[in-house]
Structures are given as C-alpha cells and as structure tokens.
Amino acid sequence: MSGRLSLALAAGATVATLLFCTAPAAAQPVTPPAHYANVQLADPAKEASAKALMETLRCLVCQGQSIADSDADMAADMRALVRERIARGETPASVRDWLVSRYGDYVTYDPPLSGLTWPLWLAPIALLAIGAWIARSSFRRRTR
Template sequence: MPRAGGEFLAALLLCIAPAAAQPVTPPAHYANVQLADPAKEASARALMETLRCLVCQGQSIADSDADMAADMRALVRQRIERGEKPASIRDWLVSRYGDYVTYDPPLSGLTWPLWFAPILLLAIGAWIARSSFRRKVR
C-alpha cells in the first residue's frame, strides 16, 4: 500500500510542475505598452519587426508572445525613448545575440549559403524545366 501512495505523490508532483515553471516576475513596463510619442513608437515598431524572436524562431519580437521577446520589445522602446537611433540598437542586439537576431544577416563566410541558395535553386529549376521541355519536343 505505501507504494501506491508514492506513485500518487509522484503523479501529483508531475502535474503541478508546469505551474511552478511559470515566471513570477511581471513583464517589463514597455513590453506591451506603446510609447507616448507616435513617431518614436513607429520607429520602435519598425525596428521590432526586423528582429527575430530568439525563442520562437519564426516570429519577429513584435509578433511573439514569448517572455524573451517581451523583454526585447521593452529594451527597444526604452532605448528609442532615450533617443538612441534604431541602427545603433540593432547593432547592439546583433553584437549581443549574434546575426541570428536579425532577418537580414550580413554577407559573410557563414551566411553566404543563405544568400546564394535561392539563386542556385532557381538555376537548377530552370535547367530541369529546360531539359524536360526539350525531351517533350523530340
């Protein structure tokens, strides 16, 4: 009988573990609050749409609900509010998180496949289409 009680306790702990994993800190002030100046908010929003969420991997920080994206949105808005230029904020984020944080990585030895793969795939597709059309004509 004590074994069944142990199994019950283990199952109960497994059920409540996800609740304990939720963050207890509130999101940063500017995470979901727009700036008072519409021009600054537009500048911040434009920058946020060019930055990739490091957790979601497919969304910008403007669209993501992840806590990391909320922190990055707050950081962008705080720096825009202080008068920093979007380019300097973007450079700081790239230096901190790497080129992955941007949807427009610079051309380098590591990123050249990202830039040239579409051109190469189009050329291969054109070559396949051309050879298949030639076969049908003959």
C-alpha cells in the same frame, strides 16, 4: 508483508501524481513581463521608430515572427529593451547594432553578406538554377 508493500506503492503513486500535477504550475515564469514589453512609449514619434525597428528584428524563440508580432517571453523582453533604448534617445541603428552584437546576425531579417551568411544569399539562386536545369531537361525530352 504484502499490506506494507501495497501501502508503500499507494503512497509512492500519490506522491508521483502530486508531482506530475504540480509540475506545469511550477514551470510557469514567475517574473512579470518588462514594463515596456506591451506598453507604448508616450512620444508617438519614438514609438513609431521603435515599432519600425521591432518589425525588422526576428524573434529568437519563434524564428518566423518579428518581435513585434511574437507572444514569446523573449520577444517581450526584446520589445521592452528596444523601447527603453529608444526612449533614452538612442537611434534605431545603434539599438539594432547592439542587438546584432549580442545575439548575432540571425536576429535580423536582413543579415549582411559575410562568410557565415553567404549560403543564405546564394541558396535561392542555386535552387532557381537547379529548377531551370530540370525544367530544360524535361522539355528537351518531350520535344524528342
């Protein structure tokens, strides 16, 4: 009985090890990046306007980088989308508006002032005011 049990445990451990080792390979994306993800447009003027737009758009995965600087797959797809639309003749403003309508204001580094974004705009002012108040009260205590 113990021989069968140890054989079953060994087989189970082998299967678990194989699954554990092959899981990272299965997690890799199988689709290649979009064509224009890392390929510049043939027209230098269109590429310059696409690049300028890409530098103002936030990577939704990295969140601290623009899609022009990010290596994330999502940023590559967004770069390809921007280049494809610019190559078709769309203006950067219309491409930006489309991306904002699809992903929300967070996709831009300069979100408009609205009911949802007012804390983003007022937080730096409030933090400066709190810091000034703390510094003022600290200086008052020292002079007394």
